[in-house]
Amino acid sequence: MTVPRKHKHGNEVLHRVPLDQKRRVKPQVADLVAAGPVTAYAPPEGMPDRLLKKVLSTGTFKRWPTIEREFGAQAAWRTAVSLILCGAVVVRCQVVQGTGFVPQGWRLTQSWADLREDKLAQLRGHPDPLRLHAELLQAMKGIPQLAEEHERLAATAPGRTLKVPRGSASGTEDWGVYEVAVKSAAVWWCAQPRSTPMKAKSLIGTSMQDTKYGWTPPRRQAFANLIGMPFDQAVEGSDTELRMRGPLQWRVDNVIADTAACRPWLGLPARGLLSLGMVDCSAVGVLLVENQEAFTEVCNTPGIADQWLCVWGAGYATHGLAEFLQVMAPLPVASWQDLDAHGIQIIANLSERVGRPIAPVGMDVEVYRSATKYRQKPEKLAQNLTLARKMAASGPPALRALAAEIVAHGGAGCEHETLYDTVLESLPLVLEKIATGP
Incomplete structure (x- = not known):
């Protein structure tokens, strides 16, 4: 995909496709993306967790020299292509003589960026599964609207890794998504009735004790499933x-x-x-x-x-x-x-x-x-x-x-x-x- 040039016109920033003197497209920078629809999150088959963690650790943009250092100079391009095809990354390239290109680095696609935080937590594992399991049970304790969910979780014994209980009303199988949804639902129910909806940022900051948490689409939907109400009715700022x-x-x-x-x-x-x-x-x-x-x-x-x-x-x-x-x-x-x-x-x-x-x-x-x-x-x-x-x-x-x-x-x-x-x-x-x- 050709990357347009930025052009400032007064106080306004305009974007235009670069053209040559004959008005033909002459790209200088291009993005390599998946050609067709892909699932929201489906890592390349056989990619080890240690490499997947390096991919997900991309903040805004990871430069190509860093990628070669982390994945190896020989394997970097092969890895990048597999990630492009599964919809994980967009690779920014410098165009050379019209048809050639040199990779500059990559950024995560929107779907992977939205899921990044939960997936990294899942890959890194849970340092104390018993404590996290007990915390969620305690958060739901005494809340009638979450009694069935409490019963399901209590019947699901934690092992070396945490599992979402079978039949959970949250509709997710991801523990990271489940934890945010359950804790937020518990805080939300305890605050009812209210004359005005809770702020989305305030709700997740209170439930997770950290305002840096964000409402990713999976978290929003799992929370809405738990409380039985559309997300934008339950909270403001969504x-x-x-x-x-x-x-x-x-x-x-x-x-x-x-x-x-x-x-x-x-x-x-x-x-x-x-x-x-x-x-x-x-x-x-x-x-x-x-x-x-x-x-x-x-x-x-x-x-x-x-x-x-x-x-x-x-x-x-x-x-x-x-x-x-x-x-x-x-x-x-x-x-x-x-x-x-x-x-x-x-x-x-x-x-x-x-x-x-x-x-x-x-x-x-x-x-x-x-x-x-x-x-x-x-x-x-x-x-x-x-x-x-x-x-x-x-x-x-x-x-x-x-x-x-x-x-x-x-x-x-x-x-x-x-x-x-x-x-x-x-x-x-x-x-x-x-x-x-x-």
């Missing part, structure tokens, strides 16, 4: 959460999140979902629902979440949701929004950001005419009327008739809660038509 239900599994190292197995839905971190681990989705399409209560109703309606990946849109889409929908292409995307001017604009905005049309469901003129209109202050009604006129002229073609009808009613709108009986009964058939296409 990744954007996508609430979903349907045929999708996300595997981060050995932590598995299954959106089909959770009731009524599962929360997953948008950034982690896109940048780390492997996603396996067999859905026929993605259905967005604006209202939280309506989203729960959709998830509980037979015949929808079995085939469609249902996602709570939470109004105007976050960057995380828009990026997720881009990655899910070419799956069709349907959206059920409030029947008002803003509901139409949400679909228009998202269609533009995703780069493909969004099919509206439950948002036709007949439904609007017969639905109960919600009360609005005069100034708000005037704003919605102005927006409806704009949408009638330039909104998504499939929704311009609805926008015109909203204009005819002076900007009035209808909310999801009054439309359950009308929309939910026919929704499975409507989605089936969208999935099969015209």
Whole structure:
């Protein structure tokens, strides 16, 4: 991959691809990366633990002379290639005469960097397994919500190495991830109820007695599994959460999140979902629902979440949701929004950001005419009327008739809660038509 040049324009730093006088790409620096998808963490087969520890000890960047010294001058390149192919490192090279290259050093990929701390601790071993085992049991003692986990751990005797108990609610097999998740869950439960969520940094700093610990995606998911609540609801200062239900599994190292197995839905971190681990989705399409209560109703309606990946849109889409929908292409995307001017604009905005049309469901003129209109202050009604006129002229073609009808009613709108009986009964058939296409 060609590394762009940095170019300062006033106070702004710009990046541009280096070109020759004929405007052809002329790279001076390149990164060697894996050509295809790889698992989040799968070390090269047969690599000894002592060498794996040296790889994981990379902080930000390890220079090539250091790599040759640690792995041997003859074996350094062979080792680097095996690590590139398994998605462990990115090797930075100086380009020589257009086609040749000289390695400068490597850095860990994002997935390996996120798992680095836990994997190093696992490789280095536990100095006192009995003490660590007893500490976790003590942390969970007397907390009703962790009683089953306490029982599982108590029945798992520690040996020379520590093992996560079979059937753990955390969903992980990695002791380092398990320890952070259990201790944090214990601190979190002891602090409930609270009027405001705990800070993510404060929670892990208190539970691990060290603020240098970070919330890696596996730790976040294992903690969320233990407390039975999406991470961003439990704490502040976390990744954007996508609430979903349907045929999708996300595997981060050995932590598995299954959106089909959770009731009524599962929360997953948008950034982690896109940048780390492997996603396996067999859905026929993605259905967005604006209202939280309506989203729960959709998830509980037979015949929808079995085939469609249902996602709570939470109004105007976050960057995380828009990026997720881009990655899910070419799956069709349907959206059920409030029947008002803003509901139409949400679909228009998202269609533009995703780069493909969004099919509206439950948002036709007949439904609007017969639905109960919600009360609005005069100034708000005037704003919605102005927006409806704009949408009638330039909104998504499939929704311009609805926008015109909203204009005819002076900007009035209808909310999801009054439309359950009308929309939910026919929704499975409507989605089936969208999935099969015209």
